[in-house]
Amino acid sequence: MTATPRTSTAPPDADEPLPHRRIVFGIVSIALLMASIDQTIVATALTAIQHDLDAPLNWSGWTITIYALGQILVMPVAGRLGDQFGRKRIFLGAAVLFTLASLACSLVDNIYLLVVFRALQAIGGGAFMPTATGIVAEQFGRDRDRAVGMFTSIFPIGGVLGPIIGGVIVTYWSWREIFLVNVPAGLLLILLAARFIPRSTPAKAARIDLVGAALLALTILTGMYGITSLGSRDAGPLDPVFLTAEVLALVFGFLFVRHANRAASPFIPVRLLRGRGFGVMNAINLLYGAAVLGFGALFPLYAEARYGIQPLQAGTLLTARAVGMICVAGLAVFALRRTGYRAPMIGGFLLVAAGMTVMAIAPHGLTPYAWLAIAAGITGIGMGLSIPASNNASLQLAPDQISAIAGLRGMFRQSGGIIAVSVTTTLLSHSANPGIAQAHSFVVFAAVLLLIVPFTLLVPDHRGSW
Incomplete structure (x- = not known):
């Protein structure tokens, strides 16, 4: 049948x-x-x-x-x-x-x-x-x-x-x-x-809020275009294209928030953008995307530039991160109802930060490939621990708008990743030693993750199903 x-x-x-x-x-x-x-x-x-x-x-x-x-x-x-x-x-x-x-x-x-x-x-x-x-x-x-x-x-x-x-x-x-x-x-x-x-x-x-949708689209498009111009055009922070795009993004963003506050049925309700629940998670997702997605995009380049590892081998280092993440994510999912959201997020952020710090340090007693693979595995364990909790955090506050919340989560994470990659590649292009400069960028990414920890304490915790 x-x-x-x-x-x-x-x-x-x-x-x-x-x-x-x-x-x-x-x-x-x-x-x-x-x-x-x-x-x-x-x-x-x-x-x-x-x-x-x-x-x-x-x-x-x-x-x-x-x-x-x-x-x-x-x-x-x-x-x-x-x-x-x-x-x-x-x-x-x-x-x-x-x-x-x-x-x-x-x-x-x-x-x-x-x-x-x-x-x-x-x-x-x-x-x-x-x-x-x-x-x-x-x-x-x-x-x-x-x-x-x-x-x-x-x-x-x-x-x-x-x-x-x-x-x-x-x-x-x-x-x-x-x-x-x-x-x-x-x-x-x-x-x-x-x-x-x-x-x-x-x-x-x-009635669909076309004005709100258009203003949101223009805010994202101009803001991200300006950021990507840093990497794609080898430009600096005073580049006219970058400055013009970012000023336009601020203007459109202001108009979008003002419109959302005044519209009877806004395209994105303002309560999904700010406040102790949604606002803090949006900030966390932006910073998390910058640290984790930015790191993932640049990790193979780092292995090649600093240690001369071949491109195919450098790409397989990400497999170690994936294995660590897969091994832990399933367990973290089923433990969520007992642990709540804050504990696994904090633990995961700290582990990812530790893995990135290890990557930035020169190998001790191991080949560069083995050293980087172990560090990548540590970051994968941290991601597997933190991602399920951060993906669920705040959904219980508005279960009737799950798709909208998931869309905003993805937007903030991807935006953070683009910002990190564009800024880092711009700095690397002006560096005399890109490998060492990128090691320093991993330390910065680790510091960003440590910065997230206090924000995590503001996330409405939840145990049990919702």
């Missing part, structure tokens, strides 16, 4: 898990893994893309930058739309767009079209996280805290797998297959999602 899709009429805080929750979990996990892999998979193909399309280096780099920017831009938007119009509808639309854009990326004949289609691919990929988080929460009822913690731990794993998969594909096929492999996987995802994911009940019909 085949399963019959059902319409979920239960409210978001319903207690009873739904029958096909594990199938749905697997489906949305595929989507999240695809989106996160595509965030880093292109890095290994930049040289091949540049040569094949006769592209300038800065435009080749934008194939990575535009994907990150697109995800940051769409995460809070998709989360809000999912809550308002139904998560399955937005999820399916994202899957279709991601698949078609991937196909278009594999067929382009110039770098400019590739950047455009990567932007469209990012819109689809960025919409997966917030809508899928809401879908998982609906499906698992009283177990939603554990399911959300486990589900959102998938995203960092995809980021680690990306360069490895990309290296294999580029070595044995070509850069075009990096995008083409998404097409059959995307078609399967669309069919499974249409078949098994039940329709959610949209929020009470309300």
Whole structure:
């Protein structure tokens, strides 16, 4: 007998898990893994893309930058739309767009079209996280805290797998297959999602706040464009492009907050942006993204620049981090109801900071590769401990807006990562010894994580299910 899709009429805080929750979990996990892999998979193909399309280096780099920017831009938007119009509808639309854009990326004949289609691919990929988080929460009822913690731990794993998969594909096929492999996987995802994911009940019909959405988009776009210009243009903090973009971001941000305070039904409610619950978690996510995502993007470069480790070996060092994270994340998820959120977050932040500090120190009694692998494993254990708790923190305060909260969480983390990478690469480009300079940057990342600890004490703690 085949399963019959059902319409979920239960409210978001319903207690009873739904029958096909594990199938749905697997489906949305595929989507999240695809989106996160595509965030880093292109890095290994930049040289091949540049040569094949006769592209300038800065435009080749934008194939990575535009994907990150697109995800940051769409995460809070998709989360809000999912809550308002139904998560399955937005999820399916994202899957279709991601698949078609991937196909278009594999067929382009110039770098400019590739950047455009990567932007469209990012819109689809960025919409997966917030809508899928809401879908998982609906499906698992009283177990939603554990399911959300486990589900959102998938995203960092995809980021680690990306360069490895990309290296294999580029070595044995070509850069075009990096995008083409998404097409059959995307078609399967669309069919499974249409078949098994039940329709959610949209929020009470309300006129969509187009002005708020536009102001938020302009704030993010100008702010992140200015930050990325630091890295992509080898510019300094007094560069006119950077200053102009950041001034515009401040203006648009001010207008967005003023509009949200005055609108009857704002696109992003102000209470999700500030206050002891949401405001402190937004600050934590920004700083956590800067330290952890920035470190992950620059770690292989550090191994190559300071110790002369070969690129393929340097990429595999991230596997040690992934192993540490996978080993701990599952246990941390099931311990959340006893530990609450603060304890695992503080413990995880301290472990990641310790691992980064070890990386910055010269090896003692071990080969550089073994030393860095151990340090990466320590950071992975810290991430596995802290990510499930930080992903759940504040969700219990507004369970009817899970997708919107997940979208904002992703936006702040990705923004922090872009800021860290752009600023660090700018400093490295002016350094006489990039390897040592990057070691110093890891110490700074560790200090940022220590700075987060006092903020964590302000997070509303929670034990038990929500």
